[in-house]
Amino acid sequence: MSDTPLIRLDDVSKVYHLESGDFIALDHVSLEIKENEFIAIMGPSGSGKSTMMNQLGILDVPTSGKMYIDGRDVSAMTALERTHMRRDIIGYIFQKFYLIPLLTAYENVEYPLILKYKKRDTSGKAADVLKSVGFDSDMSAHRPNQLSGGQQQRVAVARALVNEPKILLCDEPTGNLDRKTGLQIMDLLVGLHSEGKTVILVTHDQKIAEYAHRTIELEDGRIVKS
Ligand SMILES: Nc1ncnc2c1ncn2[C@@H]1O[C@H](COP(=O)(O)OP(=O)(O)O)[C@@H](O)[C@H]1O
Numbered sequence: 028m029s030d031t032p033l034i035r036l037d038d039v040s041k042v043y044h045l046e047s048g049d050f051i052a053l054d055h056v057s058l059e060i061k062e063n064e065f066i067a068i069m070g071p072s073g074s075g076k077s078t079m080m081n082q083l084g085i086l087d088v089p090t091s092g093k094m095y096i097d098g099r100d101v102s103a104m105t106a107l108e109r110t111h112m113r114r115d116i117i118g119y120i121f122q123k124f125y126l127i128p129l130l131t132a133y134e135n136v137e138y139p140l141i142l143k144y145k146k147r148d149t150s151g152k153a154a155d156v157l158k159s160v161g162f163d164s165d166m167s168a169h170r171p172n173q174l175s176g177g178q179q180q181r182v183a184v185a186r187a188l189v190n191e192p193k194i195l196l197c198d199e200p201t202g203n204l205d206r207k208t209g210l211q212i213m214d215l216l217v218g219l220h221s222e223g224k225t226v227i228l229v230t231h232d233q234k235i236a237e238y239a240h241r242t243i244e245l246e247d248g249r250i251v252k253s
């Protein structure tokens with residue numbers, strides 16, 4: 028682990044230009060996240076949590092300010108460089124799973140490998156990560172609609188892991204799950220954190236936030252506690 032922060036936001040703002048005028052979704056946010064932190068992002072609805080995750084995940088670019096990830100100035104990258112960085116160091120887990128319905132669990136997890144290497148996976152990596160979330164080969168042949176919510180989220184976690192990202196961004200990962208199943212997903216995230224991943228989690232749920240080692244609170248696009 029080095030002293031250089033894994034992620035650094037330097038005076039980042041995100042402004043949406045609407046017909047009714049400019050809307051400031053992130054308002055001069057500065058923040059450092061170190062490698063292997065476990066962070067919860069909390070705040071009322073509309074406070075900018077998803078906007079913040081979209082910047083951290085390089086799914087969007089700030090209107091102003093600078094962002095560095097893994098020592099590189101993301102604001103100065105080309106779109107292709109950003110795509111590669113996203114693919115190689117970030118795994119995403121969403122409330123709604125976003126699995127591809129027509130693909131089996133195995134094929135969903137294999138998909139990022141196909142995008143990266145332009146061929147079917149022969150390394151066994153897709154099967155390995157599925158195994159690590161409790162899926163055997165029979166289960167891996169099921170399509171999402173044949174799986175429970177908790178099982179679908181496990182597949183989504185496996186898919187997020189298959190390219191061996193340093194950072195896991197989780198936007199309300201337990202939001203669609205019952206309490207017991209949600210806690211099982213949290214146990215998976217705790218295990219991944221202890222293996223060295225940096226975990227950043229948006230949640231409304233205080234009990235879920237307690238898994239994190241630091242909580243960042245947003246209000247009206249500003250950090251009010253970190
Ligand atoms: N693409 C967009 N265009 C315009 N306004 C947006 C867009 N995305 C989010 N917003 C606005 O920015 C604010 C923050 O949104 P968001 O980051 O989704 O909040 P949260 O995730 O905390 O609920 C909200 O008021 C929302 O309406």
Ligand SMILES: [Mg+2]
Nearest residue numbers: 073076077078
């Ligand atoms: Mg949101």
